[in-house]
Amino acid sequence: MADLVIRLRHNTGGLIALILFVVLLIVFIIIHPRFNMLALEATANQGAALALVAMGQTLPVLTGGLDLSIGAVLALSNSVGSELLSGPPWQIALGIVAVIAVGCVCGLINGLIVVFGRIQPIIATLATGAVYTGLALLIRPLPGGAVDESVSEALTYSVGGVIPTPVFIFIGLVLVVWLPLKNSILGRGIYAVGSSEVAAYMSGVPIKGSRLLAYTGAGFFASLGGLFLGFQTLSGDANGGVTYTLNSIAAVVIGGTSLFGGTGGVVGSIFGAYVLRIINSVLLFSGVPSLAQPLFQGAVLIFALMASALRLIGIRNRLDVMS
Amino acid sequence: MSLIQRIDRPLLFTGILILIIYFVGASMFPQTLTDKYLLQQLQIASYFGVLAAGAMMVILLGHIDLSIPWTMSVAAIMSTAIAGPGGENSIAALSVPAALLFGCVVGLVNGFGVAILRVPSMIWTLGINAVLLGLQVFYTGGFAPQGSASGFMKAIATGHLIGPIPNALFVWLLISVVMVFILRRTPLGRYVYAIGNKEAATYLSGMRTRGVIIACFMWAGFCSALGGVLLAGYADQAYQAMGDPYLLPTIAAVVVGGTHILGGTGKYSGTVMGVLLLTLLSSVLSVLQLAEGYKQIIYGCVIIAMLLSYGRAQKVTA
Numbered sequence: 001m002a003d004l005v006i007r008l009r010h011n012t013g014g015l016i017a018l019i020l021f022v023v024l025l026i027v028f029i030i031i032h033p034r035f036n037m038l039a040l041e042a043t044a045n046q047g048a049a050l051a052l053v054a055m056g057q058t059l060p061v062l063t064g065g066l067d068l069s070i071g072a073v074l075a076l077s078n079s080v081g082s083e084l085l086s087g088p089p090w091q092i093a094l095g096i097v098a099v100i101a102v103g104c105v106c107g108l109i110n111g112l113i114v115v116f117g118r119i120q121p122i123i124a125t126l127a128t129g130a131v132y133t134g135l136a137l138l139i140r141p142l143p144g145g146a147v148d149e150s151v152s153e154a155l156t157y158s159v160g161g162v163i164p165t166p167v168f169i170f171i172g173l174v175l176v177v178w179l180p181l182k183n184s185i186l187g188r189g190i191y192a193v194g195s196s197e198v199a200a201y202m203s204g205v206p207i208k209g210s211r212l213l214a215y216t217g218a219g220f221f222a223s224l225g226g227l228f229l230g231f232q233t234l235s236g237d238a239n240g241g242v243t244y245t246l247n248s249i250a251a252v253v254i255g256g257t258s259l260f261g262g263t264g265g266v267v268g269s270i271f272g273a274y275v276l277r278i279i280n281s282v283l284l285f286s287g288v289p290s291l292a293q294p295l296f297q298g299a300v301l302i303f304a305l306m307a308s309a310l311r312l313i314g315i316r317n318r319l320d321v322m323s
Numbered sequence: 324m325s326l327i328q329r330i331d332r333p334l335l336f337t338g339i340l341i342l343i344i345y346f347v348g349a350s351m352f353p354q355t356l357t358d359k360y361l362l363q364q365l366q367i368a369s370y371f372g373v374l375a376a377g378a379m380m381v382i383l384l385g386h387i388d389l390s391i392p393w394t395m396s397v398a399a400i401m402s403t404a405i406a407g408p409g410g411e412n413s414i415a416a417l418s419v420p421a422a423l424l425f426g427c428v429v430g431l432v433n434g435f436g437v438a439i440l441r442v443p444s445m446i447w448t449l450g451i452n453a454v455l456l457g458l459q460v461f462y463t464g465g466f467a468p469q470g471s472a473s474g475f476m477k478a479i480a481t482g483h484l485i486g487p488i489p490n491a492l493f494v495w496l497l498i499s500v501v502m503v504f505i506l507r508r509t510p511l512g513r514y515v516y517a518i519g520n521k522e523a524a525t526y527l528s529g530m531r532t533r534g535v536i537i538a539c540f541m542w543a544g545f546c547s548a549l550g551g552v553l554l555a556g557y558a559d560q561a562y563q564a565m566g567d568p569y570l571l572p573t574i575a576a577v578v579v580g581g582t583h584i585l586g587g588t589g590k591y592s593g594t595v596m597g598v599l600l601l602t603l604l605s606s607v608l609s610v611l612q613l614a615e616g617y618k619q620i621i622y623g624c625v626i627i628a629m630l631l632s633y634g635r636a637q638k639v640t641a
Binding site for chain 1: 389
């Protein structure tokens with residue numbers, strides 16, 4: 001019982017994101033004029049790429065860093081994918097592997113610059129982001145390309161007409177990638193580095209390996225986002241990643257991961273990303289004039305952040321908030 | 324201490340690189356040697372430099388202002404809307420003061436969220452940026468607004484009062500003088516560096532750290548708005564998302580100039596050099612007529628190379 005309480009307390013942020021997600025989903029189902037499974041499927045697909053990128057962004061954030069190149073990695077994978085993802089099945093399979101490899105290499109380069117170059121992650125990934133965007137532009141100067149439709153259909157529809165495929169993708173990624181990673185030595189190191197780098201170093205945590213893993217993982221998830229986007233839009237766009245970087249940070253924060261590192265997790269970020277997406281859909285159906293919708297989206301984010309300031313009420317010593 | 328050690332490394336490296344880029348450009352394209360080209364680059368650098376001055380103040384605190392793009396855009400659209408078509412509205416004279424006041428208000432809201440509500444600046448200013456975008460779309464209906472720059476805006480952005488020297492350079496000079504004065508000659512400047520190093524210690528020393536943070540964000544908002552007004556004067560119009568391409572280069576210029584991204588250290592002279600370096604780099608890359616992709620790649624590699632040569636952190640030790 002005490003164990004459960006501790007676990008809950010450690011995941012409060014993620015739980016709030018889950019509750020927010022469920023509430024918004026119910027509101028969405030109620031106010032949707034013609035709700036059916038297709039509407040649910042469309043929403044699941046619209047949010048999937050952002051959710052994948054947000055999962056990736058979570059890892060560097062947990063180490064107390066940040067990946068500002070994540071949108072560029074998504075765009076680069078998407079552009080590479082638009083060149084490779086057509087033809088016979090073996091070629092598509094090879095293409096998928098190649099796209100994921102591209103993402104991992106991009107992430108690894110970020111990690112190497114941060115770990116061995118000892119440059120602050122914000123600025124290092126800002127610069128590598130420009131490089132990756134440049135590469136994507138060389139591969140695909142104009143949006144377009146051909147992506148095979150049969151895989152696309154399999155990925156963006158529902159299983160048995162009830163549960164959208166992205167749900168299975170997320171469950172699969174959490175079970176096969178995230179949980180083993182989190183419980184590995186390097187994975188625990190990601191949390192340890194974010195809590196206190198010096199303490200982690202003193203305890204013999206492999207801080208270099210953990211950091212490298214975090215950034216490589218970010219590239220891996222970003223490439224999955226690029227792949228999904230490719231299958232969804234059947235094309236590639238080198239400039240398509242711009243909004244993903246900043247939205248992924250918002251999704252990570254809503255999902256309960258601290259920007260200072262050390263607490264949170266990937267699952268909350270998935271809900272965070274979908275909260276952002278469903279808010280858009282809810283606004284669309286709630287009769288808010290379409291021109292006012294961007295304003296409402298911004299206002300919702302600001303109010304969510306203001307609500308997070310409620311924690312200040314319980315703090316007696318002002319030094320406690322000056323981390 | 325030898326002479327080599329005494330020279331500021333960011334200044335030295337950016338200076339050398341500026342010379343290299345300039346000679347590479349000049350050897351391939353003789354027109355870059357003309358003073359007309361150089362003055363034009365200084366004019367463009369002035370717009371950029373004003374933005375970087377604001378961004379630097381916030382970065383020195385250990386915070387970041389991601390609301391630069393839409394503060395710029397809204398300030399620009401506001402100023403042209405007040406100036407009216409052809410810049411001939413009866414209240415056209417109010418366009419610049421109104422836009423600058425707006426910038427200060429945005430800064431006040433940013434500072435409130437960061438200093439009082441204690442939301443991390445990276446996410447709070449991002450949210451404010453989204454709200455400004457929303458306000459803009461709501462107000463203009465998603466179309467470019469009718470209106471153009473007032474005579475005064477055109478004069479400060481593109482005019483020449485003294486010989487061939489662009490007026491924008493004097494605007495940048497004025498902002499720079501204020502910046503150096505604040506950082507070097509006022510208690511506020513000391514507090515900025517102190518907070519960037521350790522806010523809790525500064526607070527315990529009796530400083531009113533919240534006021535300092537709010538003041539710095541207001542200065543950043545003011546500079547962003549001024550940058551937007553200058554760009555609107557340069558283009559003789561304002562358009563949606565005109566500030567979006569400026570966010571990341573502005574932060575890059577400050578950091579390449581030797582200011583630590585986590586705050587606490589950095590010289591204003593470095594920021595000036597960073598601005599000159601990145602302006603000249605993107606200009607020469609344009610003159611070379613490389614594909615956009617190569618430009619981005621070179622741009623990114625230069626930033627990484629500069630930081631690897633002097634921006635490295637200490638090794639983690641016990």
